[in-house]
Amino acid sequence: MESAESRLSRLARGVVEPLGYELVAVELFRKGASRTTLRVYIDQEKGVGLEDCAAVSEQLSAVLDVEDPLPGNYDLEVSSPGLDRPLVNPEHFERFVGSRARIRLSEKLDGRRNLEGILQGCSEGCVHLVAEGRVWTIPLEQVEMARLVPSY
Numbered sequence: 001m002e003s004a005e006s007r008l009s010r011l012a013r014g015v016v017e018p019l020g021y022e023l024v025a026v027e028l029f030r031k032g033a034s035r036t037t038l039r040v041y042i043d044q045e046k047g048v049g050l051e052d053c054a055a056v057s058e059q060l061s062a063v064l065d066v067e068d069p070l071p072g073n074y075d076l077e078v079s080s081p082g083l084d085r086p087l088v089n090p091e092h093f094e095r096f097v098g099s100r101a102r103i104r105l106s107e108k109l110d111g112r113r114n115l116e117g118i119l120q121g122c123s124e125g126c127v128h129l130v131a132e133g134r135v136w137t138i139p140l141e142q143v144e145m146a147r148l149v150p151s152y
Helices: 003-020 050-067 089-095
Strands: 020-030 036-041 076-081 100-107 112-123 126-131 134-139 143-148
Touching: 003 020, 003 036, 036 050, 036 126, 050 076, 089 112, 100 126, 100 134, 112 134
Parallel strands: 036 076
Antiparallel strands: 020 036, 100 112, 100 143, 112 126, 126 134
């Protein structure tokens, strides 16, 4: 059976990509006891503005109303990935080789759950990160959250 997040990603991709955008990530989370938020990050080569987010939000909202993938009420937010862009799939880790990233692991690896360093890529199901004077090889399934670290 398809998980709620997989279904939401599939529905979002079906709207976002035909409109010419990349679906970066889909996040589903609760705010307080009764509020759910569905956040969809989109991007494109020239960047994303307010008009882009509004266009995707309008189209995606219509699809979600018909498909009704979430019980109850929820807020839909469509956003650019921002400077601290989420890194979700292997292609993201490859695209941003040489960039600084912060990674939180689902379980400790060599005594660490949080790492910050320079991305070296992704291969054979692992992210490679130079941090604390060594190369860390992190299985993708252990990456709970990964984001670029903005440089100013």
